[in-house]
Amino acid sequence: MQNNRAHPSVTIPQQSRSPAYHPPEVYSPYPFEVGSQSSDSLLSAWDATPTARRPSTTLEVPDRPLSRARSTFSTPTISPPQPEIHRSASQRLTIHSNKHRSSKSETLLNGRSPEDDYVARSYTPATPGPAPSFEISPSRSTEEPDSRVNKLTRELSNMTLHSEEGLKRFQKGSLDEKDEAWHSLVPTEAREALGKHEVERQCVLFEIFKSERDYVYDLHVIREVFVEPLKSAAPPIISPGERLQTFLSTVFWNLEQITAHHERLVEDLFARQREQHPLVQSVCDVILESFFQFKLDYESYIEHYPLAEQRHRTELNHNKAYQDFVQRCSRDPRTKKRDLVTFLSRPVTRLPRVNLILEHLQKRTEPDHPDAQDLPVVLGVLNDFLKSTQPGIAAAESKVKFWNLCDSLAFNKGEIIELALYNDTRCLIYAGTLARRSKSEMDWNPWYDLHVALLDNFLLITKEEKLPGDAIRRLVVSRPIPLAYLRLGSFDGPPENRKERPEEGSFLRVSYRAMYPFTVYHAFEKATRRYTLYASTEAARTKWYEVLVNTKAVEDARREGNRFFVPQVVDDGTFRVPGPRSGRSRKHPSGRVVHAVSFIASGGKRFMAFGCASGIYIGRRGETFRKILSYENAKSIIVLQDFNKVLIHHDGYLLSYSLEVLARVVQYQSPARALDASLETIAGQDGAVICCHAGKVKDRTIVVYAVKAFLHTNVYALEVCRPSDLGIQSSWNLQFPTLSFRPYGEYFYLPQDPYSVMTLTKTIAVATERGIAIADPQNTGKTVISIIPDFSGAPSNSTMGDLKAHCEASRPLGLVPCDISELMVIYDTMGCYVTKHGRPSRDSSFVRWEIKADSFLHRAPHVLLFCSEFIEVRDVQSGRLDQVIEGADIRLLYAPNVRSALPLVAWRGGKDDEAGLSEQIVELIDTAEITPVTPGSGVVVPPDVWDEWEM
Known part of the structure; x- marks a missing residue:
């Protein structure tokens, strides 16, 4: 940072100088030569300047100050001209003098120390004499740059010797605060000269x-x-x-x-x-x-x-x-x-x-x-x-x-709302105060303010409360709305007037303020969770619209790229329901698909069976599906692959057919009447079958079904076997007309109608309006039936009492294992956690779904909840909402018991012609993380840890 251009110079006229004072044998680390100068000498202020040098690693000033020679002036006044004096800082100042400088030893021999000499050279009142004057030279000097700078520095130094001690104290921080200023360390004469x-x-x-x-x-x-x-x-x-x-x-x-x-x-x-x-x-x-x-x-x-x-x-x-x-x-x-x-x-x-x-x-x-x-x-x-x-x-x-x-x-007490707040990717997008109107007409002022916060995954509507110590508590007045369910309504409504409270002393004066409305709502609960909010300005309403649209777009893209389950289309067009364009069609649509199952026949060929409104259609994937059985709206179809059986629940009956014969009929290798020879009626003669299920209990394949009686419901369990495995028949067996099924333990009855039945490791579970009933049919004594969740402690526990009230208002659907010590009880609107003994855990807290589910599917570590518009994928352990799949008229067709089989789902297809509206059949394929999983990071569940609970 150097500059070699010509600049104005400053010189001190000869007649204005006072006689120079040279104390004998004075130690001076910077000996400036004071000689006579001609009046036409020129001095450039920046031709040579000092460069920065690195001092010792201390913030204190060296003990020996950098003194300069002292000049005394005959009068304290200085002539008025005000020259501009500059000097560059690009190089270090080097001053050479031909005058002898007393060494430290010489000074000590004369009986004076450098410190004494420093005190002697401190600034004293000036003696009378002519005042120096600073004048601008009209021409550039031919002197060396160092010499000109030295002369200027010397003249200023002669006037400011008293500032050495002040500078030292300033850098040490020991100077009075009122004196810590440049003008306090420089004499008045120097300030006026500059x-x-x-x-x-x-x-x-x-x-x-x-x-x-x-x-x-x-x-x-x-x-x-x-x-x-x-x-x-x-x-x-x-x-x-x-x-x-x-x-x-x-x-x-x-x-x-x-x-x-x-x-x-x-x-x-x-x-x-x-x-x-x-x-x-x-x-x-x-x-x-x-x-x-x-x-x-x-x-x-x-x-x-x-x-x-x-x-x-x-x-x-x-x-x-x-x-x-x-x-x-x-x-x-x-x-x-x-x-x-x-x-x-x-x-x-x-x-x-x-x-x-x-x-x-x-x-x-x-x-x-x-x-x-x-x-x-x-x-x-x-x-x-x-x-x-x-x-x-x-x-x-x-x-x-x-x-x-x-x-x-x-949040509301007892409810688990997993927002993943402390996830590294979680952030606050926008927040602000919005108003809302009360629906009550009795309020003098129906307006109240809300604090609305938009996260990257949820919209929060809260009401602020001031707490002692300037703390703020925000009550969540409505359950957070996931962005996957958030929908935007009108944002262009006319402004409405908000009545403001009158100020103190002006009771009759009422003012109004314009408020700009916009509407957001929940996609599933469109009527009950619709919110009209008011912004204070049009610009604020526009800002909310922009951030909501942009944030939803980002969240949609994120969900699309991080799906846990990907739908893969199996068929779209084979199955049709009557539509607006199919009135005159000669084709008879199959009707709505309600159930499906896949199986493998001899020869390794895979077939798929679909229960529709008009009958049961069977065929191979990618080929034509034929209606083989005329059972309309079959409630369920169950395949027992190892026993060559297919069970059909239709019109209160539970029937069994041979899988092999069914496959031969589909391939035109046997006539349709061949199926009648393999037909077995399992139940329905003595009462209508309400529901049925097949699974493993104590390593045996069991079929469980419930039959409606006069004032109660009987629950039966049958073991599936081969005719060669049947031994001596009991009296109950002799009355049972099938050769492929035999009773498994004793039947039991329930006072309520069951919603569904399912098998556990050692017992069976029946979902009723009172809860999940657990029973062991093989209990040779009195059959013990327990109901979970166990709310026996609710009278003395208010939190458990609240959970009990929520559970009684919901419909139980079933159970899924959570981890090695807990189960989750699935209801249509919520889920709660229980221990292996059926008692509520996690302080009786629960997770509320965003939908009202009519069925569920467990695919560890997730549970999938199904309703007509959405499939909700939640983590079983935390209840966190991980994915939402949207569709029209969604139905769970097939919930396999093994991980290798893929679930089948039906929803509204993309074809609408004379044949009707198409039914789209899709498989839900599990995805895997791209990053590898660290070995040993997962929880390994011992095979025998569940005893009577594991599924």
Whole structure:
């Protein structure tokens, strides 16, 4: 940063000088030669300047001050001309003198120490004599640059010897605060000689030195007052030790590195100040060099700062010991009654503060000064850096606002709402105050304010409550709406007037404010969860529309790329239901598909059977499906592959056919009447079969079904066997007309009609309106039936009583295993957790579905809930909503018991012609994560851990 252009020079006329005073044998580290000068001598202020040098690693001034020769003036007044004096800071000042300088030893031999001599040379009142004057020379001097600079420095130094001690005390920080200013360290004569403009520039430069010294002092205060006592506190203020280390690293981040950088910077600045005081020319090179050294550390700290402040405030609100510690620290005199947040924000505000000072310095710099070219470079670098940190700061501040929101949320008691709030990808998109109108006509003012927050996965509608200590609690007035279910209504309605409460003293004056409505609603509960919210301005309503649309689009794209189950079309067009264009068609549509199953016949050929409104259609995938059986709207179709049987529940009967014969008929290898020979009627003669299910119980294949009696329901269990396996027939067996099934234990009865039946490892479960009934048909004594969840403790437990009320208002569907110690009871509107003994767990809390399910499917670790419009995929362990599949007229056709078989689902297809509306059959294919799973990270369930509960 050098400039070699011609500049104005300053010379001191010969007639204005006072006689030079040379004390004998005085130690002077910078001996300036005082000789006579002609009046036409020229002096350039910036032809040669000192460069920065690295002093010792201390912030104190050296014990030996950098003294200059002293001049006395006959009168304290100085002539009025105000020249502009400049000097570049691109190279170090080197001064050569031919005059002999007394050595330290000579001085000591004369009985004077350097310190005594320094005191003797301190500034004293001037003696009468002619006053020096500074004049602008009309021509450029031919003297050497060093000589001209030395002359100017010498003249100013002769007037400012008294500032040496003040400068030393200023850099040590021991000077009175009122004296810590450039004009306090420079005589009046020198200030008037330099002129107002240069004085202002020197004051700005001095502010750089002062602010840097104070900044380093505050960084030391953070370490000495806050960090070190927190580490060494006994007993510990934050425990255990791991939490303390996490706290220190989060709150104080990389302050040690920043402190080290600025300790070096303040040393370099003080060295420049000692070399050039009182006429400091530039510090641009020092600041720019240091900036490139600490840039990365500052970027990291500034972007992390909001998180550090939030961690400090959280600990302050939850830890009384830490609160007392911070109060004690604030009473330390070194903090000057400032709190920790003020100190933590010092690095954040430091660079903008330096930027402002340099901008002020630029305004006080003449266009022909070298800093006029150097300062824009430094300011450009600083401004670019500050702009680059804004996105990081905004992201951190958004995370802090999100954490504050999470900490303030209050949900309904007993309900598990898994928002995955502390997921790394979770963030707050937008939040603000919106109004809503009460539906009651009795309210004088039906308007009330809500705090609405849009996350990246949910929309939260809350009502704020002020708590003591400026804390805020946000009550969730409506269950959070997942963005997958969020729908946008009208955003262009006319404004409505909101009546404002009259001010105090003006009871009759009522004012109105325009409010701009918009509507959002839940896709499943369109009528009951529809919200009309009001923004205070049209711009605010437009902003909400934009963020809602954009956030939903991002969430839709994220869900599309992170699906746990992918629908794959099996058929679209074979099965039809009557549509608006099929009235005159001669074709008879198959009707709505209600059940499906797949099986393998001899020869390894795979077939699929579909139960429709008009009958049962069977065929191979990709080929034509034929109607083989005329059982309309069969309630269920069950394939027993190992026993060559297919069971059909139709019109209150449970029938059995041979799979092999069925496959031969489908392939035209046997006539249709061949099926009649393999028909077996399992149940239905003595009462209508309500529901049935097949599965494994104690390693036996069992068929369970319920039969409606007069005032109760009987539940039967049959073991599937081969005719060759049948032994001696019991009296009950002899009355049973089939050869492929035999009774499994004793039947039992229930007072209610069952919704469904299912098999467990050792028992069977029946879903009734009172709960899930568990029974063991092989209990040779009195059959013991238990109901889960077990609410026997509800009278003495209010939370369990609330859960009981919710369960009684819902319809139970079945059970799924959660982990090695819990089960989840599935209801149509909710799910709750129970222990292996059937008692409610997790403090009797429950998970509410977003839909009302009519069936479910367990595919570990998920449970899939089905309704006519949506398939909801939830994590069994946490209840978290992981995926939503949308469709029209959705039905679960096939829920396989083994993982290798794929579930089959039907919904409205994409064809609408004379043949009718198509039914689309899809398989739900499980997906896998792209990243490999760490071996041993999953939970391995022992095969015998469930005993009577595992499915």
